[in-house]
Amino acid sequence: MAQGENAIDMMLDLYFSFLRRKTDFFSQGEMCERAVQSAFERQRAIVAKQAEEDEKRRARVKQAELERKMAEQAKAADGSDKIQEITDEEAEKIKSGGDDDDVSHDLTADEDDQDKLAPGTMMPNSGNGGEAEHYVWHQTLTDVDVRVRIPVGTPAKQIVCDFKKSKWVFGLKGATPMIEGDLYADVQIDDCFWTMEDKTTVLVTFQKKNDMEWWDCVVRGHPCIDTKKVTPENSKLSDLDGETRATVEKMMFDQQQKMQGKPTSDEMKKQDMMKQFMDAHPEMDFSQCKFS
Template sequence: MCDIERFDDSLFAILKECRTLPNFFDAVFGFLNRRTDFYVISTNSNSHVGLPEGFAERFVRNTFYKWKPKDLNKNEVPEAVIETEIETEVEIDDETDNNKGIAMKSDDIEGDLRKLNVENDKNVSDSYNGGVFDNYSWSQTISDVDVLIKTPFGVTSKDLIVAIHPNKISIKTKKSSLVLIEDELCNCVKNSEAIWSLDVSQRKLTVHLEKRSEIWWDCLLKSEPKLDLSKMDCSRPFEELPDEAQAKIEELQWNQERKRLGLPTSDEIKMRETLKKAWNAEGSPFVGDFDPSSVNFN
């Protein structure tokens, strides 16, 4: 994880140039469009280009709530996303703090668990590197987990009891004590950074969890069948790769573009520079003006 505060001065300079937040965001997302594969939809789990459908929106949403202040005044938040704390239990240990999970209040939702058809609601991003079950689905990246849970008729955010511990998750309704999901997690999470929200139109509860360690999970709950990690897309987003790996990928992309334009690659440029230095050196078989076209590079 990079130290993002080191970009503050550069970002502030861009913001001053843009003058307004809409222009700033337009510049950011325009850059993602022009210079990255952020908007490319990947249809093949083995592809290293693009993201699965819905992942780009999810990254933006999760990052928004990650940095959202927890003490915002009620009047400062749009009605559709009013923040409220609702008996969210958090078990504190040596690696957590007193911050509770964030809950988004929404209007009453309609429908019934028995009437919800899992097959009709399937989305590739909802179970990417994860699984789909009768009442919930989950997906993961190397650093976080997203859980999508079906909710019963008439349930609002005030009707839920959400308890997220480092190694366990429990979500129930208050009145009927209906268990929506409850079990030990496959691995530990940073429970103090958990985010959950109730969607009005989709009748779904979304839970975002940050992994304690950057490892791939073979299940969400210990009671689930194990996934085959060898068949999982274990690629990582470009920005999460080490600096050396990013530099190598950028060099490969640059060389591919040079080849497409019929221009020398980085290796060919280095070879020509070396040849130029040795052209008239003592013992060199070449004499006269430097002429790389007379040399056959293998």
């Protein structure tokens, strides 16, 4: 990130740029402002709720730790009528967050699997993309928008942006490419383009050849996101045809099920088929069967 740039401002600019170019969002007047404010309030409520849940979780862990120490002290009393109590100082230490290593370990174990990121990945940004050394990117199922930072005042004629089916080269004439490598997946070259967004930014748009998958990076070898954390806009489903919409809805459902440790739609279908078979053959003993 260039000196003086703000990552949040950049992401917001990219998000609203997408709305400006591909929707009629800004023609709605005050309704736009209300929509933005409403989205902000919803996210703030989620943050507040998460903080409250985290605090309750810490309280449960501390209480469990206190009870464990009391049980150990009781056991150490060797069955005598008088149970040795833990000291006030030790109890206060537990309540105030003492033994940080033990509590942190218990907290980690108590976290839901859905909160964990795949190894070596980062959480997607608000546009279901990520950030690399020279750019920030967002994506939908159909395209990828990459916002590349360039030196202030660079003219368009100095830009080198070469698209191939599975490769991308970007840089300035006469200089070593800033970005060069294999794309995550093939693109439709004729539908890829770039434009100067302002004096410091070039917006590059890739049209995915496969519009039924999420990219975890733009260029292979660059920082990756965890695609299981992608949250597509439900409102966009109305723009899809029936078959495509059904496929996307299935993908979204299966993704949510996996995040919660629950069976996918295909697994549920298999379970239902097995249950129907078992119900139809009560004379058979399935008690020793193991099903994956």
